[in-house]
Each structure stands twice: as structure tokens, then as C-alpha cells.
Amino acid sequence: xxxxxxxxxxxxxxxxxxxxxxxxxxxxxxxxxxxxxxxxxxxxxxxxxxxxxxxxxxxxxxxxxxxxxxxxxxxxxxxxxxxxxxxxxxxxxxxxxxxxxxxxxxxxxxxxxxxxxxxxxxxxxxxxxxxxxxxxxxxxxxxxxxxxxxxxxxxxxxxxxxxxxxxxxxxxxxxxxxxxxxxxxxxxxxxxxxxxxxxxxxxxxxxxxxxxxxxxxxxxxxxxxxxxxxxxxxxxxxxxxxxxxxxxxxxxxxxxxxxxxxxxxxxxxxxxxxxxxxxxxxxxxxxxxxxxxxxxxxxxxxxxxxxxx
Numbered sequence: 549x550x551x552x553x554x555x556x557x558x559x560x561x562x563x564x565x566x567x568x569x570x571x572x573x574x575x576x577x578x579x580x581x582x583x584x585x586x587x588x589x590x591x592x593x594x595x596x597x598x599x600x601x602x603x604x605x606x607x608x609x610x611x612x613x614x615x616x617x618x619x620x621x622x623x624x625x626x627x628x629x630x631x632x633x634x635x636x637x638x639x640x641x642x643x644x645x646x647x648x649x650x651x652x653x654x655x656x657x658x659x660x661x662x663x664x665x666x667x668x669x670x671x672x673x674x675x676x677x678x679x680x681x682x683x684x685x686x687x688x689x690x691x692x693x694x695x696x697x698x699x700x701x702x703x704x705x706x707x708x709x710x711x712x713x714x715x716x717x718x719x720x721x722x723x724x725x726x727x728x729x730x731x732x733x734x735x736x737x738x739x740x741x742x743x744x745x746x747x748x749x750x751x752x753x754x755x756x757x758x759x760x761x762x763x764x765x766x767x768x769x770x771x772x773x774x775x776x777x778x779x780x781x782x783x784x785x786x787x788x789x790x791x792x793x794x795x796x797x798x799x800x801x802x803x804x805x806x807x808x809x810x811x812x813x814x815x816x817x818x819x820x821x822x823x824x825x826x827x828x829x830x831x832x833x834x835x836x837x838x839x840x841x842x843x844x845x846x847x848x849x850x851x852x853x854x855x856x857x
Contacts, residue, residue: 550646550668556677556752564640564665570653571643571671579741581642581674582749587625589618589649611648618649622656638663646670675741678748682775689715689754691781695764696790698728698855699797699847701804702763705790709761715754716761722746725770729818730808732770743772751778761788798847809843822854 551562559581567584569576572595576586590598594617602610639657641664643650650666657664667673694702703726709716723743725731737743754760762782767774774782792800808815815838823831830853837846 550666552668564638566639568639568641570649578739579745589621589653618652642667643670645672678744681748682777687777687781688756689760691785692759692761693764693785693787694761695787699801700790700792701800706763717750719765723769723772727769729821730805737770794851801847
């Protein structure tokens with residue numbers, strides 16, 4: 549039996565022990581339901597092979613070869629990732645559009661004795677709900693912005709709020725980027741779709757009408773773009789501004805960006821990217837300070853001459 553989702557908020561209430569995404573690794577990497585585990589029934593090469601046979605040779609041949617591959621991969625999952633699942637385990641199985649891949653794997657799981665069901669419409673149906681929430685519908689929560697100049701520890705303050713009973717959404721955490729030329733983090737950024745999935749899940753968990761704290765950002769965080777519904781809500785939201793003296797802000801930047809300061813090549817590259825905005829002599833001075841490891845005056849000058857203006 550297929551389960552139909554009408555809203556993202558229904559995901560948390562579904563009576564399943566796990567969501568299994570059986571799409572290929574590259575499909576899963578681009579985007580997936582948050583928390584879903586990837587147990588592909590066809591890897592990327594196998595999926596391409598079956599698809600080519602389906603289009604150029606024979607639908608029957610593609611299905612026969614695909615069934616053999618799915619059975620082989622399903623056996624590996626049963627003996628590996630699923631070997632310790634108990635008798636009463638209940639998974640929800642998802643593929644691209646809720647078709648043959650999820651149906652075939654769910655059938656095998658049911659034959660084992662597990663109460664497996666599929667997601668109607670698969671990932672595409674889930675993605676439509678994400679788009680509806682972030683591109684069409686108004687944001688259900690009351691957004692409150694945590695604002696302040698660079699170095700006022702907005703992200704750190706935001707991280708403390710849930711422990712005080714105030715819901716918060718860490719946009720920089722979801723985008724895996726600190727929102728500046730110096731802000732790249734290990735692992736790189738998620739795809740735009742994956743960023744939106746994380747954001748939609750956070751908004752779906754919010755109580756309608758209740759305040760949710762969000763850091764004031766521009767419309768882009770690194771290479772990721774804030775979707776229209778959230779951006780409209782942020783532009784209209786009330787702001788709580790954090791104010792701190794320049795010396796304290798510079799000291800915070802030295803702590804928060806310690807990973808960048810410890811990598812001379814990365815720091816030099818980031819400073820070079822500021823060249824369109826500053827005189828050549830200033831960029832040369834900053835690069836000289838960085839090369840000498842004299843990062844305290846560098847942080848102070850970046851605040852006074854780049855960020856604050």
C-alpha cells in the first residue's frame with residue numbers, strides 16, 4: 549500500500565521506523581527526505597544501463613535485467629545494512645516517482661515479514677511539497693531576525709536559543725557556509741534542493757504563528773539562495789539587533805574563523821577576492837599582515853574598512 553503525503557508536517561507523524569531511499573547514490577546525494585537512508589537497488593551505472601536498454605532496445609529486456617540487478621542489490625542490503633532489523637520493523641520505501649524500484653524493494657521486504665510500504669509519487673511528490681512551502685505558500689511561523697554587524701556572534705547566539713525554549717533555524721548550518729568570502733566550510737555546500745529540503749523540514753517542525761529566530765542574511769549564503777517565501781518573511785520580520793564594540797567583534801572573528809587563519813593559502817585567496825572593492829595598496833597590506841601571521845590588526849581593519857562600510 550502506498551502512503552500519500554499531503555503536507556511536509558505529516559512526515560514526523562508517520563508510523564514508520566525508517567525511510568529508505570532506493571534511488572541511485574547520485575540521486576540521493578542531490579536531495580532526499582531528511583533522515584532517509586540510502587539503500588540503492590540500482591547504482592548510477594546500473595541505472596544508466598537499464599535506462600539505455602529501455603529506450604534503445606526493449607522494455608521487456610530492460611525490466612528483466614533491472615529485476616536481476618535489483619534482486620542482487622536487495623540481497624546485499626538484507627545481508628548488510630538490514631541484517632539486524634527486528635521482526636516488527638516497519639520501513640517506508642521511496643524512489644524517484646514511487647514506481648518500480650521502490651515497489652520491487654518493498655515487495656521483497658514484505659516477503660521477509662517486515663511491514664514495508666511505499667511513498668506515493670516518490671521523491672517527486674515530496675519535492676512538490678517542498679516547492680509549495682518555500683515558493684508559493686506564506687511561511688507559517690512568525691520569523692524574528694537576529695541582526696547585527698559582522699563579528700557580533702549572531703550565529704552563536706542563535707545556537708543557544710533552542711536550549712532556552714526559543715525555536716531557531718540555523719540557515720548557515722543548513723547551507724554549510726558562514727555567509728562571507730571567508731565562510732566556506734569543509735565538505736562544501738549541499739545542492740540547492742538539499743538545502744531547501746533541510747529548510748522545509750525545519751519550517752514544517754515550527755508551530756504556526758509562534759516566533760522562530762533566524763539570523764539576518766542576504767538572499768544568498770555562499771552559492772545557495774534563500775527561497776522566495778522565506779526571503780519575503782525575513783524582509784518583513786522584526787529584528788533584534790546585537791551591538792558590540794569593534795575590538796570585541798575582531799576578537800570573535802579571530803576565534804570563529806580560526807580554521808581560515810590557520811590556512812595561509814586559503815586566507816590569501818579570500819583576501820585576493822576582495823580586490824574589486826578596495827585599493828590595490830590596501831589589499832597588499834592585508835595580504836602582508838596575513839603572510840606575517842599578524843591577524844589581530846587584519847581582523848580589526850577588515851571590520852572597519854570592509855564589513856562596516
